[in-house]
Structures are given as structure tokens and as C-alpha cells.
Amino acid sequence: MTSDTIIKQKGFEILKEKLGIVEMERFIVLINRENFNYTKWRKNLFEDLDIEELASKADKFSKEL
Numbered sequence: 109m110t111s112d113t114i115i116k117q118k119g120f121e122i123l124k125e126k127l128g129i130v131e132m133e134r135f136i137v138l139i140n141r142e143n144f145n146y147t148k149w150r151k152n153l154f155e156d157l158d159i160e161e162l163a164s165k166a167d168k169f170s171k172e173l
Contacts, residue, residue, distance in 0.1 A: 123132040154162055 127135060
């Protein structure tokens with residue numbers, strides 16, 4: 109199992125890569141400021157996609173790795 113420290117490091121690296129340092133810090137501040145419910149957010153994340161669209165996005169994402 110991956111340690112919490114490693115998970116946080118990887119998360120910060122991904123955020124920095126995708127958002128840049130300034131927007132990464134803004135994202136962290138926004139998440140800390142809000143009463144953010146990750147489980148609820150994930151439940152509704154793909155509700156507007158049908159299974160074919162979701163599968164296509166997952167396939168594209170895996171190919172980009």
C-alpha cells in the first residue's frame with residue numbers, strides 16, 4: 109500500500125503539472141475553504157455521460173499514459 113505522504117506528493121506533482129504552481133495553490137485553498145464532499149462530487153461527476161462516452165474517455169486517458 110502506498111503511504112499517505114507518497115500519495116500527497118504525487119497529487120501535488122499532478123496538480124502542478126496540469127494547473128501550474130499558482131493555480132495549484134488556488135485549488136488547494138479552494139478545497140480547504142469549502143465543505144467539500146468528495147464522495148458526493150464523484151457520484152455526480154459522470155452522470156451526464158452515457159456508457160459509450162465514458163468508455164471512450166477512459167480509453168483515451170489510458171492511451172495518453
